[in-house]
Amino acid sequence: MSNEYSNLEQVRLEKIEELRAEGIEPYPHRVERTHTSVEAVQAFEAVENDENPEEIQATLVGRLRSMRPMGKISFAHIEDGHGRIQLFFRANDIGKEQIDFFNHAFDLGDFIQASGRIFRTRTGEISIWVESFRMLSKAVTPLPAAKDEVVDGEVIQHATLADPETRFRQRYADLAVNADVRKIFRTRAAIVRALQNFMDDNEFLEVETPILQPIYGGAAAEPFVTHHNQLKQELYLRISFELYLKRLLVGGFERVYEIGRDFRNEGVSFKHNPEFTQLEFYWAYADYNQVMELTENMLAFVADQVFGKRTFTFQGHEINLDPPWERIELRQGLIDATGIDINQHMTAESLAAAMKTKGIEVKPDSARGKLIDALISNHLEPNLIQPTFLYNYPRDISPLAKSILGDPTTVERFEGFLGGMELCNAFTELNDPLDQEARFLEMGRDYAEDDEERHPMDDDYLRAMRYGMPPNGGFGMGIDRLTMLLTDQHSIREVILFPHLRSKE
RNA sequence: GGGCGCGUAGCUCAAUGGUAGAGCAGUGGCCUUUUAAGCCAUUGGUUGCGGGUUCGAGUCCCUCCGCGCUCACCA
Incomplete structure (x- = not known):
């Protein structure tokens, strides 16, 4: 300019x-x-x-x-x-x-x-x-607005600012002329407040953990890298809160949660922004079944408090947030959706071959976990419109979750889906320090040096675990996506005040 | 990163390869209960940037920039 x-x-x-x-x-x-x-x-x-x-x-x-x-x-x-x-x-x-x-x-x-x-x-x-x-x-x-009229108290706009690029680059102008945009962000604030109320009511302590981290972890994602000049130290913007929040369980807090920003150095799309807001909580002495129940109650509470009702429309679908949600075991869900039983294919080669016989495209050299992820995203997720939990995930895409009793290849993990989108992710947390160390080593070995799925070893986290971590259930949920669902917005940019755009000059 | 599409006045949009227009906004005038007020007149453009083809380019071709959709990746 x-x-x-x-x-x-x-x-x-x-x-x-x-x-x-x-x-x-x-x-x-x-x-x-x-x-x-x-x-x-x-x-x-x-x-x-x-x-x-x-x-x-x-x-x-x-x-x-x-x-x-x-x-x-x-x-x-x-x-x-x-x-x-x-x-x-x-x-x-x-x-x-x-x-x-x-x-x-x-x-x-x-x-x-x-x-x-x-x-x-x-x-x-x-x-x-x-x-x-x-x-x-x-x-x-x-102001980039033409005339508008008020009919029955509703402002009807005529040819107002509509170009998405201008709207997001100049959000101030967008907000100034588009009252419905302001309303989305009031709703977003109410959703966050309701989540805090719910967590507080359930005796969770709200905490703040480092955004600048010497070792990133807790998710499979590429971090942003930055540098502390005076300390001459490489630092990463966090990709999750997980490892710090679980350290707090070691420290004696039984229930902690954080609502804050995560940063992932990856593609941008209608449901991905480089920085996004998460709610994570960790709950000592609970397992993933209890977390599932709390999740259902949490979303019902938010709906009640923000909208006074539990049904809403998302992209033409009527969605009902009354508990309980449907529960589908991942293995069975994939059998029903694709005819492939992942338990019959314990190696990447075997699973890839099975997918090819079903006419499913396979990215070469994918790890087994990545193949399963692809199956979920492409064949299961888009059809999960009503609130649904998929549960019991393969161990090799869940390095921080605890195995199912009697089945070391499967972990106690679930993901919640709504409106065809993954909304949340939770598991019975691994609290065995020796097992955790083995998983870190495994993740480092099984993936190529430059693979973003590769998990760095976090020695301090392991030291914390060795002091003794109570059994616990953990949970993470994208607030932006929840806001999209509850405000019927197709794009994540509509629920982030200043979404990331490329520099223009 | 790949594919497809888009970029024209402050805003929303037109313009068979042949003088870039309209509505709103703006400016000047009329108007003492209007509400997308109305009426009359009128200003406003390096058509995203840069090249090319052509007698002539908003339009066709190429590079670049940005945005959207989509695929890949991910939450």
């Missing part, structure tokens, strides 16, 4: 000069306000049916969203953080000069302070009969 101004901007810059020439500061320091738009409406409605209604004086502030000058009167709408309200200006009250001043000096997008009494117009709209007004902040760039 350069600092060249468009014609529209030049006009507004001239208006700023005119204001200053008249001794009017277009960006004053102090603001007065007695009512929000919503409070003004409520205050008026509370008294308007009285026998001798009390006259209510109010001072409101907001951004000009529409102006309808009609000669010696003017109508305008301002929008504040709560809603919209109409302003009514009349030459009889404030003089022709003031009407002209308003019409000329003010533009859509400017912030204004207006005082007057609250009344109802002939057409029935509660409005402010303006007696005085002043500029609070002059907008130089016009």
